[in-house]
Amino acid sequence: MPHTFDLLVIGDANPDVVLGPLDEPLAFGQREQLVPTGVLTLGGSAAITACGAAKLGLRVAIAGRVGDDDAGRFVRAALQARGVDTTALGTDPDLPTPLTAVVARDGDRAILTSSGTLAATGPADVPEEWLTTSRHVHAASYFLMPKLAAALPDLLRTARAHGATTSLDTNDDPAGRWDPDSIAAVLSETDILLPNAQEALALAGQASKEPEEAAGRLAGRGPLVVVKDGARGALAHDGRTVRRARGLTVRPRDTVGAGDSFDAGYVAAVLRGLPPREALALAAACGSLSTRAHGGTDAQPTWDEALAAVTHNGENE
Template sequence: MMIEIPNGGCTRSMEVVTFGETMVMFNPDSTGPLRYVHNYNKTIAGAESNVAIALARLGHQVGWFSKLGDDEFGRYIKSVIMGEGVDVSRVVVDESRQTGLVFKERFAHVNPNVYYYRKHSAASNINIEDLDMAYIQLAKILHITGITPALSDVNKKTAYHIMEKAKEKGVLISFDPNIRLKLWRAEEARTTILDMAKQSDIIFPGIDEGELLLGMDDYQEITHSFLEMGNKLVVTKLGKKGCYVASKDEQVYIEGYVVEKPEDTVGAGDGFAAGFLSGLLRNLSLRECGQLANAVGAMATLVRGDMEGFPTMSQVKNFMGIEKYIDR
C-alpha cells in the first residue's frame, strides 16, 4: 500500500468519521410524474451517511455527525443511522430549524429526477461551535464531500476548519467532490472544490467532475493532475467501466462489474468510496481496493434506494466470487 493509515492503537477511537446533511427521502412506489403518485416509501438520503452505513456493513467502526431538526424526521434519521451500527453520539439537534426532505420521481429504467426541500435546513447551519474536534481528530480517516460546503457559507467555513484541525493530528482526509450544481454556481464550485482537493490525501473524482474542475475528459490526465496538486492517492471513478487508481509510485486500471438493468444508481458512488476505504483500512493492494470498491458500487445499483443495496462483507465476497484477500 502506498499510503499510510494512522495507527495510534486504542487512541484512534474510530476508523472513519464523516459529516454532512442527511434528509428524509420519499421514494415513489410507482413511476410517472409526482402529481400522479400517491404512495411513497420513506427512507434516508445523504452522501456522507451513505458512506458511513456502507462502511459499517463492511465491518468498520464509523462515526457520522450532522445537525438535525427537533422533529420526527430528524429523530427518524438518527434512529436509522444508529440502527446500522454507526456512531451518532455527536449529532446536534437544532430546535429552530427543520430537517431536510427529498422526493424522487421515476420513469422506467432511467435515473430518477430528484427534488430537494432543504433550504435553511438544520444541516445547512453546522457551526464550528457544534463540533467535537477531539472526536474527529481521533479518527484514522475523515471523509468529506463537496456537498457540505455548497449548502451555506457557514458550512463551508466549518468544512475548512475541520480539514485543517484534522490534518494537524495526522488524520487522513478522504474527499469526494460530489459536485451538485443545483446548490451553487459552477465557478464557485470549481474554486472551492479545487481548494479542498489540494488539502486532501485521497480524492474520488469522476470524469464529469474532471471536466468541470480541470477541463479534462481523459481519466489518466485527470488522475495525474490531482497527483500533481499533492494528493497521495487519486481514485478516478469510471462508472461501469471501473476505476483508475494512482499514487506517485503506482498506477492501475481496475475493470468494473456490469449490471445489465440497474434499479437505482444513486448511492453507487458513495458505496464505491466506502469499498475503497474499507480496502485501505484492511491494508489491501491498490488493485484489491479498486476491485472491492467496484463491487460495492455495483451492488448498490441492484436495489431501489440510496443505501439499501450496500452489502455486508460476506455478501460482497459472494458477489466477487472470492473468499480470501479481504479477510486481512
C-alpha cells in the same frame, strides 16, 4: 491516545423519497403520474457512506445537524439501526431536517432537496476530539453546506495533524460554479478525492475532456483521485499511475447512493490495508452491489460479500 472511531463522516443526513421510474417527462399542471415503485429511506451522501462503512465492519460516527422534527428522528434512528454513532449529529431547534425527492427516468434521475439545516451546519458541529482520535475523516456534499465548506480545510488539517487520513466527495454543485479557489484549499488537505466522472470534469475545469485526464489534473493538486464511472467501473490516478477496475454485472433496481457505497468501500479497503488495485476493485463491487435494492442503504454489502464478489468478478474476466 486510542482511536475512538475508524471513520468519522462529516456532512448531510436526511430522508429520501425515491420514486420511479417515470415512463414520460415529469408533468406539471396538477397532473398525477403513477410510478411502479416508491420508497422512504435514509439519504444524504454522508449518511449513506457512514452506513456502508459500518456494514463493512468499521467503527463509524457521523457529525452534522438535523432538525427537531419527525424527519430528524427518522434519520437518527435509521443511522443507529445500521450501527453508526450519532452522538455528534446535532439537533437544530429551529430549522427543519433537509428532505430529498428523487425521481428516476430512463436510467437517470432528478434530485430535489430542501436545504433545511444544511446551510447552518458548520465547524461547531464537528467535535474536535473525534477529529483527533479517528483513523480517517471523510467529508461529503461539500457544496450543500457553505459554512462547513469554508472551515473544511482547517478541520481536515487538524485530523491529519493527529495522524488521520482524509477523503472528500464533493457531490454536485447545485449552483454550477465549482469554485476553484475554495476547492484548491480543501484539496491541499485531502488524501483521497472521490468524484464521479461528471464531477471530476467539472472540478478539473473545461480543459479536461475525459475522466482520466481530469483525474490527472486533480491529482496534480495533491490527492489520490478515485473516479466513479458508472457502468465503466472506476479509475484511480495518483499523478503518475492510472489503475482501473470494472464494476460487477448486476441488474440494478436503483442507483441512488451507489457512489456513496463506493466511497465506503474504498475507505474501508484502505483502512484494512488492501493494495491500491484491490481497494479499487472492492470499492467498485460495493457500489455495484448497493444497486440491488431501492434506496441507498438496504443492499449495501458486508465485507465478506464484497470480497466474494470481487473474487467472482476476477474469475469471470
